[in-house]
Amino acid sequence: GLRVKFEVTDHFSITTSETRYPAVTVPENALTYGFDSNQRNRWQMFSLPYQLSESNSAIASVLADLGSEGDYAWRIYRSDSSGVNSNYYNSEALATRGSYGRFEPGNAFWLYVRDDNQGRVPAYEITFPEMNTLPVDTFGYRLQPGWNQVGSPFAFEIEWDQVVSEQKDSLEVFSWGGQSWGDNLAKLGWTPRVNANFTMVPYGGYYIHNRTSQPIDITFLPAPPTGTPAQFAKTSSEEGWQIELVAETARSFDVNIAGMNSAARAGKDRLDYPNPPSVETEFVSLHFRRDWTGVEAQYSSDFRPLNPEGDVWYFTVNSARRQVEFYLKGMDALPGHFVTTVFDAKYRVRYDLRAFENVTLRDLSPGEENRFVLLAGTADFVENALENVEIFRPADFQLLQNYPNPFNPETFIRYQLAVSGQIRIDVFNVLGQRVNTLANGFQEAGYYELRWDGRDAAGMEAGSGVYFYRLKAGNFTQTKKMLKLK
Structure with missing residues (x-):
């Protein structure tokens, strides 16, 4: 939407009008959106906070500048759920699902834009067809039971507190990616928004879980609510x-x-x-x-x-x-x-x-x-x-591959003991000479990890090359190979 407020000043006072949200038309190609490097080669939630005609809101029309969809260019889908079943609709399926499969206000999609040595799109900036800002002061949206992908319908930031519903306590909301995540902007992941107000950004998306068995209607407000009716109340x-x-x-x-x-x-x-x-x-x-x-x-x-x-x-x-x-x-x-x-x-x-x-x-x-x-x-x-935490117990003896391997200068060795007893772990060179002893004594049954710093028993750094490490525990013996780099 578009926010407009008029302020008139004369010699006596300042008069400010109420905030208005008029509907305006954005001409074709007048507005662009660019996918920066943090939005490429990863799944992102994408929405469009404008109202388009039915033909212009089709995926192929909005994303035309990205070229033809494909594994080596870009992919889009939308997901939801009913009960415990997850549904994933690709662009072909979305084309048959009416308004659900179009870029309409409130709809968010999973979008992957490729830019690597195996593929890329012809442009990372898209120009939009003719669009309108929302012609009303509020915007209603219906959430189905289960998971819903939702975007803000406004072209400016709003707060989650500006989304109201009589059943808001039945909604569980998650943000995706680096939105409002500071240094983790380039990373991907979920953040549950429990007991938290947060900023909803235009063009982004959120996963909202409706835990009831019935649809829930929510209303987006372009400005913070006034008063404290039931749907606005905090659990202070x-x-x-x-x-x-x-x-x-x-x-x-x-x-x-x-x-x-x-x-x-x-x-x-x-x-x-x-x-x-x-x-x-x-x-x-x-x-x-x-x-x-x-x-x-x-x-x-x-x-x-x-x-x-x-x-x-x-x-x-x-x-x-x-x-x-x-x-x-x-x-x-x-x-x-x-x-x-x-x-x-x-x-x-x-x-x-x-x-x-x-x-x-x-x-x-x-x-x-x-x-x-x-x-x-x-x-x-x-x-x-x-003292009451239940410890993990392995069912058998095992010596696992070290990691990292190859390594320089240090590596980690993991092993598991099915029963308690005397154990010994040695490192040998290719001549069969013992280089170092990493463990020698009684250990309880369980999982273990130890570090070899790449040095011999005298504390001198061992040369690069192939080494063997051996676990002896009672009648169990196992040996593995590792490689130290220069």
Whole structure:
């Protein structure tokens, strides 16, 4: 839309008119949109905050400057869900779905614009056909049960508080990518917007989950609402705190939220958001797994009732690269007497984290549900709760391949012990000579990881070349090869 306000000044006073939102026509080719480098070679949510004719709102018309659609140029689709079923509609299917498949105000799409050595589009700036700003002061949109891709209908920024509905508490909203994410602008990932107002930007998109079984109507307001009718009311009487758990790789991130709230229940409540589906192949996924009957098993937020002693959250991390950087954000919201600890139940490693302190979580394998534990509470509570954490136990002995491999100057060696006992890990050169002993003694059954710094037993750096490392544990022996580079 277009915002207009008139101000008239004379010698006596200043008179300001009410804000008006007139409908204006934007001529063909008068407005352009460019896809910058952070929007290429990755899936983005894209919407168009204007009203077009039925023919001009077709995907092929709006994106004509990108050339022909294809794997080596660009792709578009739209997704939603009904219950637990996810639906994905490509451009061919969207062409048969009426207004759902066109660039109409409020509709958002997944769009991939390619720019690499295997393909690219002829232009990264598109010019639009003739369009109109919205002719009304408010805009209504209907959300179906399940997941909905939604964009702001206005060509200027608005706040989430400017989206109103009598059933807004039944909506769970997520932002995608680097929107309002500071230094992570070039990264992709989900951020659950729990108990948070945030800026909705034009041309972007959001995933909104309607957890009811019926459609919900929402209204976009071009200006903040006045007064406090029911649909605008805040839950200001609620008390509590929340922190963000962040896992990220070079290109992706995921955010979960843990907290305590006076409105939370021991079971599922309106503050517990489901985990949205992964979009990228190079993904990182962070989730809480809760076995509440009849609802999604994976959640991106988990709130508990207020407890002055503390509580424990089990969570899972997965990544296509099997390794992520992890930190906590917003820890200043915690009660002053609370401490936080993250525990790896596989390798029995404890991380006493401060705000924005990064740790590397390695050896992430699919299916390792609830491997990590967040403990937040008094120091005594955390220490006692740690004693009750269930440790991961392997079913057999195994020596795993080191990583990275090849390496320089250091590498990590992982192994697992089915039973407790004496173990020994040695490194040998190609002549069979022992270069270093990395472990020698009694160890409990479990998963282990150790670091070889590339030096021999005397502390001298070993030369480049092939080396062998061997695990001996009781009657079990296994040897693997690794390569040290110059």
